[in-house]
Amino acid sequence: MDIKVLRDNHKLLAEYKYELGKIDKGYTGRSLFVNISENKIESKPVSQMMKDKFVGGKGFGLWYLWNATTPSTKWNDPENEIIICGGPVCGITQYPGSGKSLVCSISPATDMPIDSNVGGYFGPLLKFSGWDALELQGKSEKDIIIVIDGNNGTVRIEEASLEAVDGHVLGEQLTEMYADNEEDKRNVAVVTAGSGAEHTRMGLLNFTFYDPRRKVARLKQAGRGGIGTVFRDKKVKALVVKFSSVKGDLNNPFDQGILNRTGIKLHKEVHDLDPKQNNMRKIGTANIIEVMDEYDLLPVMNYQYGNHPDTQKIKSTVFIDKYITQGVQDGCWYGCSLACAKAADNFLLKTGPYKGHKVTVDGPEYENAAGLGSNCAIFDPEGILELNFYCDTYGIDTISFGTATAFAMECYERGIINKEITGGLELNFGNFDSAAQLLHQMSKGEGFGVVVGQGIHRMKELFAEKYGADADFLFDIGMEQKGLEYSEYGSKESLAQQGGYGLTNKGPQHDEAWLIFMDMVNNQIPTFEDKAEALHYFPMFRTWFGLYGLCKLPWNDIAPANNKFTSEPAKIPEHVQNYLDIVYGVTGKRLGTDDMVRESERVYNFQRIFNIRLGKGLRKNDKTPYRSMGPVTKEEYESRQERYDGQLKEKIGYDVTGKTTEEKMAVLRSYREDQYEKLTDAVYKRRGWNSNGVPTIEHLKELGMDLPELIEVVKGLQ
Amino acid sequence: MIKVNNRDFQWEQGMTVDDIMKIKKFSWPKIIVKINGQHVEEEDYKTRIVNDGDDVQMLHLLAGG
Numbered sequence: 001m002d003i004k005v006l007r008d009n010h011k012l013l014a015e016y017k018y019e020l021g022k023i024d025k026g027y028t029g030r031s032l033f034v035n036i037s038e039n040k041i042e043s044k045p046v047s048q049m050m051k052d053k054f055v056g057g058k059g060f061g062l063w064y065l066w067n068a069t070t071p072s073t074k075w076n077d078p079e080n081e082i083i084i085c086g087g088p089v090c091g092i093t094q095y096p097g098s099g100k101s102l103v104c105s106i107s108p109a110t111d112m113p114i115d116s117n118v119g120g121y122f123g124p125l126l127k128f129s130g131w132d133a134l135e136l137q138g139k140s141e142k143d144i145i146i147v148i149d150g151n152n153g154t155v156r157i158e159e160a161s162l163e164a165v166d167g168h169v170l171g172e173q174l175t176e177m178y179a180d181n182e183e184d185k186r187n188v189a190v191v192t193a194g195s196g197a198e199h200t201r202m203g204l205l206n207f208t209f210y211d212p213r214r215k216v217a218r219l220k221q222a223g224r225g226g227i228g229t230v231f232r233d234k235k236v237k238a239l240v241v242k243f244s245s246v247k248g249d250l251n252n253p254f255d256q257g258i259l260n261r262t263g264i265k266l267h268k269e270v271h272d273l274d275p276k277q278n279n280m281r282k283i284g285t286a287n288i289i290e291v292m293d294e295y296d297l298l299p300v301m302n303y304q305y306g307n308h309p310d311t312q313k314i315k316s317t318v319f320i321d322k323y324i325t326q327g328v329q330d331g332c333w334y335g336c337s338l339a340c341a342k343a344a345d346n347f348l349l350k351t352g353p354y355k356g357h358k359v360t361v362d363g364p365e366y367e368n369a370a371g372l373g374s375n376c377a378i379f380d381p382e383g384i385l386e387l388n389f390y391c392d393t394y395g396i397d398t399i400s401f402g403t404a405t406a407f408a409m410e411c412y413e414r415g416i417i418n419k420e421i422t423g424g425l426e427l428n429f430g431n432f433d434s435a436a437q438l439l440h441q442m443s444k445g446e447g448f449g450v451v452v453g454q455g456i457h458r459m460k461e462l463f464a465e466k467y468g469a470d471a472d473f474l475f476d477i478g479m480e481q482k483g484l485e486y487s488e489y490g491s492k493e494s495l496a497q498q499g500g501y502g503l504t505n506k507g508p509q510h511d512e513a514w515l516i517f518m519d520m521v522n523n524q525i526p527t528f529e530d531k532a533e534a535l536h537y538f539p540m541f542r543t544w545f546g547l548y549g550l551c552k553l554p555w556n557d558i559a560p561a562n563n564k565f566t567s568e569p570a571k572i573p574e575h576v577q578n579y580l581d582i583v584y585g586v587t588g589k590r591l592g593t594d595d596m597v598r599e600s601e602r603v604y605n606f607q608r609i610f611n612i613r614l615g616k617g618l619r620k621n622d623k624t625p626y627r628s629m630g631p632v633t634k635e636e637y638e639s640r641q642e643r644y645d646g647q648l649k650e651k652i653g654y655d656v657t658g659k660t661t662e663e664k665m666a667v668l669r670s671y672r673e674d675q676y677e678k679l680t681d682a683v684y685k686r687r688g689w690n691s692n693g694v695p696t697i698e699h700l701k702e703l704g705m706d707l708p709e710l711i712e713v714v715k716g717l718q
Numbered sequence: 719m720i721k722v723n724n725r726d727f728q729w730e731q732g733m734t735v736d737d738i739m740k741i742k743k744f745s746w747p748k749i750i751v752k753i754n755g756q757h758v759e760e761e762d763y764k765t766r767i768v769n770d771g772d773d774v775q776m777l778h779l780l781a782g783g
Contacts, residue, residue, distance in 0.1 A: 277748055294745050517746070517778035523723040524777070559779055564750040564757060569779055 001162060003177050011159040013144065016041035018153045021130045026088030026251045026586040027051065031060070032131040032155065034146055036234060037078050037138030041155050046132050053705065055547040056087030056132065058115040059603040061104030062610060064135050065113055066709075071613050075108040075226070076233050078139045084191070084239075085133035086123035089586050090549025092335070093248040094263030095578070096270065097551030099124045099333020101207065107225040107506075108201040108233075109400070109455050110483035112614045113607060114225030114506050117546055119332030119341065120207030120218075121189035124549075125150060125243040128250050140235040147178065150243035160237055166443075167192045167206035168359065168393040171217035174240050175210055184244065185210040190217065191239040193228035194395025199445035200453025202400035202485075203228025206392060213328050214345060216360045220332050223397040224509055225484060232395070246334065254588035262581050263335065270337045270558055278557050283316045283324060284340035285366040285553070290315040292370065296640075297490045297516060299375040301429050302406035303479050303627050304636050306490045310379035314369055318381050323347070338554050344385055351436045352390060353443075363388040363398075370488035371402020376409055377429035387435060394443045399509075400455060403485035405435055407456045407478055408448075416469045422448040456480040476626040482507040482616065491628050493643075494520040495672075496531040499679050502624040503535060505607045505617075511552070512539040518570055532682035541576075543600035548583060555579070602705050605688075605695045612694065613713045619693045622680060630672045634661050637668075644668055692717060721773045729770050736763040738774065748779040 021028055033042045046060075054063045061083035068081045082105045092098045101123030107114035126134055129150020136146070145160040164170045170192045179185040190208045197203025205222040222228075249256055274280055279287045289311065292298040296306030320326070323344040330339040344361040364372075364384055372387040373379060391398045405427075411417045412427035419426065425434045425448055441449025451459060456478045464471040479486040484507025491497040497520075500513035515534050518524045525531045545552050560574045567573075576593060584590050591599070611617025631637040637644055638661055645664065648654040654667050684691060688699030694717040700706045720729045722738060730737075735751055735758055738744075751758040752775040758766050768774060 291746055294743055514780070517780045521723065521744075522775075522777045523725060526724070556780070559748060563779070569750055569777065572779075 003173060006160075006162050006173060007177050009160075009162050013157040013159055014039035014041055016155040018043060018130060018155070020150070020153050023127065023250060023252050025254050025588055027056070028127060028130050028132045030131065031064070031133040031135055032148070033135045033137070034155070034157065035138040036136070036140040036144060036146075036157060036236065039157055041157070044135070053602050054606075055599055055603070057085050057090070057549055058102035058104055058543075058546040060085045060133050061102055061115060062113055062603065062607055064133065065104050065106065066606075066610055068135075068137055069106060071615075073106060075106045075111065075230055079137060080106045080230060082136045082227060082230055082234070083133055084123060084126065086127055087547055087549030088251070089582055091124035091127050091251055092253070092259055092582070092586060093246070093333075094259040094335055095554070095582055096263075096266055096331070096336040096338045097333075097554040098335065098549065100545070100549050100551050101126075101222070102546045102549075103205060103222040103227050105225075105227045105230045106614075107227070107483070108229045109226045109457070110507055110616070112482070112611045112616045114227060115546065116205075116222040116224045116227055117511070117551075118205065118207045118220050118222035119209070119551065120220040121186075121209045121333065122191050122207045122239065122241055124246070124333060125187070125189050125241045128243045128246065129241055134239070136234070136236070138234065143235050143237045145174070145238045145240060146236070148239070148241040150241060163237060165193070165195045165198070165237065166393040167194045167219055167395055168217075170238055171206060171208040171219060174238055175208065175217045178240055178242050185217075186212055187244040187246070188240065188242050192237070192395070193231045194393050194443075196391075196394030196396040196439065196442040196453070197228035198232045199450050200396060200442050201226045201229055201455050201458075202397045202404070202453060203230070203232060203395050204397045205231060206395065209332055214325075214343070214360055218332070218341065218343065218360070219362045219392050220341065221392060221397070223399060225506065226397070228395040248335075251586055253586045255585045258581050258585035262578050262585070266554060266558075266578065267337045269560055273561060274338070274558055277559065279316070280338050280340045280553070280557050282326060283320050284330075284342040285557075286316050286319055286342070286364050286369050288366050289369050292366075292489065293374075295521065296493070299370055299406070299488050299490055301377050302375060302410040302477060303486070303490055304410070304633070305639060306492075308374060308377070308379065311374060313379045314373050314381050314384060319344070319364060323381060323385060336551075336554075338558065340553060340557075347385055347389065349386060349389065350382075351386060351433075352440050354393075359389060361385045361389045362392060367488045368398045368402070371399050371406075372435070375402050375406040375488060376435055378432050378435060379430070380432055383432040383435075387432075387439065390436070390439045390443075394439060396439065396442060396453070399487050400485040401439070402488065403479050404452050404456050404459070405438060407459065408452050410477060411463060411469070411474075416463055416474075417467060421467060455483065456485055457483045476632045478625055479627060480508070481624050482621055484508060486628065489514070489516065491516070492630050495675050495679055496525055496534060498624060498629055498676055499531065499535050499683055500538075501628060502622050502676070503680065503683050504539070505604065505611060508624070508628070512542055524570070528678055528682040531679055532686040535683045536686045537571075537597065540597045540600040540604060541571075543604050544596050547599060547603060550579065598703065602703050605700065605703060605705055606710065608689075608693075608695055609710050609713050612717065617693065619680065619691070622693060624676065626669065626673070629676060630668055631665060634665070637661050637665050690718065694718070720768060720771060723774075723776060727774070729768070733768050734764055735766045735768060735774075738768065739763065739776070742776070744776055744778070746778045746780065750777040750779060751775065752777075
């Protein structure tokens with residue numbers, strides 16, 4: 001449809017004019033509040049307390065969300081918010097990975113706060129337009145878009161009924177609509193969800209950045225926890241921001257020179273070492289597909305196994321050689337030389353409403369290849385790219401879709417569900433056509449796709465209650481915790497990673513801690529106390545990225561040549577110092593590593609208490625499915641019998657001679673579940689929590705987080 | 719017998735760092751190798767002989783994902 005026709009059909013609901021202002025050392029000092037129930041637009045000051053205790057990014061997001069909601073707020077209540085905030089470092093162009101936004105909301109998957117980080121231009125352009133954060137509340141009756149013009153100082157809420165919903169079409173339409181010309185398109189950033197987000201609980205947000213070489217609006221995803229579902233439930237079709245004067249000093253930094261020097265140092269490392277290390281510039285995170293297979297960590301057939309002979313068909317070089325365009329700038333924000341946002345161009349779609357279209361597919365990332373591929377036994381690169389594309393444009397999280405589909409496939413293979421229940425879909429492992437049908441059904445809101453789209457937590461309840469399935473078995477094989485689907489790593493052989501998934505605030509997403517190599521392979525953290533220390537440091541360190549608007553990948557997907565000579569190479573000390581220098585350069589705050597951990601601890605404990613306030617966040621909520629810990633079925637045990645028999649003998653002193661597989665499985669399970677409980681005790685202690693997982697008042701005082709509203713929540717649980 | 723990452727590992731006469739990596743299927747590109755605390759450079763993996771009783775560390779650098 002003609003862009004002019006679309007725009008002429010818009011109906012202005014509210015307009016707000018503001019002074020553009022100036023950023024001071026990374027902060028604009030104000031947030032943009034938009035209530036779409038009342039068509040109200042306001043400026044809210046950012047207080048010194050917010051900067052001191054919450055820093056920015058997800059810290060600001062969680063603080064606003066806490067104040068906007070009550071202990072009984074549900075994800076689809078009008079008071080639930082979507083907050084987008086970059087953080088004080090967000091938007092610098094000197095250091096790779098400095099354009100991230102953090103998005104917070106109460107999740108339809110977990111019924112508690114979720115945070116999801118995302119690249120693309122929206123976060124930085126929002127700040128340069130004069131706003132540290134966007135706080136979106138309320139529900140509209142009709143489809144709307146919100147347009148922030150950072151050149152002229154206006155915010156508008158417009159009814160927009162004719163535009164598409166799917167991300168790749170709507171991103172293009174609105175980029176075209178709000179850019180003055182082709183060159184101006186890079187100054188427009190759009191946030192969309194997609195049609196699938198309307199009918200599932202796993203909706204995501206697409207954040208665009210315009211790619212002038214490909215001439216397409218590229219899509220980066222705030223994928224986890226169903227924030228796209230909240231977005232569409234509010235009847236928001238899109239957010240648009242426009243700002244036309246991006247420069248390297250717009251944060252008005254405290255010391256520009258240190259930013260320049262630190263950035264140049266890392267750019268040189270990337271140039272010299274990336275081809276010998278992770279090859280991020282060629283294939284991005286998908287470089288580890290075959291590595292995970294070789295270490296028996298790749299999820300195969302709903303995490304039953306860790307490798308498969310057919311992984312060779314989807315290994316990274318297949319995508320490099322046949323699909324991923326090489327030699328183009330793939331940074332999702334200016335200045336990112338790591339450039340991991342890879343894409344397959346002119347990809348011909350074979351199914352669905354866009355069948356026959358040649359499109360740009362943003363991906364595959366590792367999680368897409370593993371979740372949509374090996375976990376569903378779809379060892380077909382074109383199948384993976386097709387599912388990747390449709391997940392993105394429909395606004396569906398690839399990780400939740402992949403893990404939930406793998407669960408449904410295992411249930412189908414085991415006869416727990418059948419063709420009658422699936423509406424005729426043959427959900428065998430490896431059936432690409434059925435997986436694609438599920439996705440298209442999610443987009444249309446029909447069929448078994450809607451059931452899978454509710455996520456594993458709700459599928460388990462449905463299959464047990466309606467179809468008489470064994471609830472205990474479903475709990476064992478359903479790879480979800482707290483309502484969120486696991487991301488795509490097998491954790492059976494790493495106790496630390498079982499905690500890295502299970503002892504998290506938002507659910508089993510590896511962005512808090514990925515400890516498998518340190519634990520399982522390197523054997524660097526053998527005791528419970530060692531593991532607990534790692535499960536304190538790494539989640540705090542990684543939380544910190546989300547406070548400042550930083551990407552984690554340039555921290556450890558590239559390492560300095562002399563890193564091996566440091567005392568703690570896993571932490572990449574030189575890069576940690578880089579980050580401390582950058583924060584100093586932007587804000588003038590001179591932090592040490594202890595301060596860094598302390599800043600994160602404040603927000604991390606706040607989020608834990610937020611969970612408790614909503615009836616979660618206790619020890620019982622940190623229980624994990626047994627498949628994350630060990631072999632649930634006889635086939636799983638026997639496929640790695642030598643390993644398990646050996647462990648029974650060496651670790652427990654159990655004589656396996658003459659024992660049945662079932663007997664051995666029971667002993668192994670008892671041992672591993674006990675190990676997880678002991679780990680939980682050690683981690684809670686290290687984090688300053690009591691045995692029920694509740695932060696102690698004493699610890700909150702130490703952190704300076706003994707705010708009355710927090711004490712009120714935890715005082716009865718001490 | 720030698721130690722590899724603090725676990726017992728069957729030693730054989732003439733065994734090199736590269737041999738151990740092949741047996742263990744260690745293919746990750748960022749591995750730090752130390753024998754008895756001394757670094758071994760990647761270009762020496764095929765020629766560096768490991769002696770009986772050595773303490774070998776093969777530290778995979780990935781704390782991310």
